[in-house]
Amino acid sequence: MMVLKTRVVLAVAFAAAGLSATACATVQPWQRGLLADSCMVFDSNNTAAYMTHWQESREGSMGGFGVQGGGCGCK
């Protein structure tokens, strides 16, 4: 059990170190063309908000941040 815990801690530490080191690499403003594409932007359309809204009426783990519906009729 102790060995497993140590391995988990080491794995997390290595992952954190790797992420931190890579985070120092920067993409320059003139290199951000693809990153600005709507396909690369998180939550870039309102359709996703509607999908989350109806999923929260069907799935126990959905919903949370923001206003919620009650659900007579669709539940």
Added chain:
Amino acid sequence: MGAAAYNWAQNQLDFSFHAFQDSRGVTVLSPDANFAKDFTDRTAVKVRFGVDAISAASDSCARCHPDGANNGRVVSSLNVTRKYGDTKLTLGGEFSRENFYSATTALASIARDLNKSNTTVAGGFAYSFNQPQLHPDQITESQHSIDAYGSVTQSWTRKTVTQFGYEINQINGYQTSPFLRTSVNGVMTVGNSPDARTRHALSARLRQALPGDTFLDADYRWYHDTWAVDSNTLSLGLSHHFGASVVGGGAYRRYTQTAAYFYEPYYTGTPEYYTGDFRLFPFDSNSVTGRLELTPKGGLMGMPAGTGLTLQYERYKSTTGFEAGIFTGGVRIPLK
């Protein structure tokens, strides 16, 4: 729960129309309007108004209304964002009202760009006061929900961006569905759920540009709560630019969930908690989505250049036998 900052859009007006139909015969038609505008170089406002018009033939309604019943939900929200250098502060409120339920939410979020805008750290807090009304009784219950999230968005290369998030949600008060019943000693009875629930969600999201104007999106979400509901959600999608004006894409979503600790198919004796809420049952679901976005160079139907049309269809199926189809059509009009 989506552990992500609100995306503050450029000046634009969005009109969407959603049509939902499921295997029980429930139809929901939902027009939706969003308006976002920078009023000064430091202040932006986003306003939303939406309606759900529900033709209610679900099991919970059909029990007392065999000929069907109708319901409607109106939701509106206002968010104001103020920029302070690389930091954005957003304050807002949302209000939702429907038959037998109302919800009022206040929210605040902050986002800061670091590392030449390659890193964005965001956090938010929301408080909701919800009031379900027991039906057909006239008793109004209350529920308090407190939610906080944090996320880190990182551009790793000119083709790769990720987002990691954590969200915690504490709900206190009445949390039983007043519409769904279960068998207790052979008698169909409205459930009785605990009045406290703490929910945790971790999310990891990737957007990767691939060769040939193609883009990969991959999202994973892990969830756990104190009612012992655990879930895993994985979605994978591909999008492709077909020339300058057309984007097409498809996505697959897989969802699995365990049952709440007090869930039973039926109850005997004198259980403390019992539920007929299908959202607390164990089940899996799969869904597939197809999407098409058109942004004609010269504008669309006389509207300004940059106006875009979105068409989307989703097919959802769960192991409880529930199936649904959701169609969305939307128009995005850029504003000066």
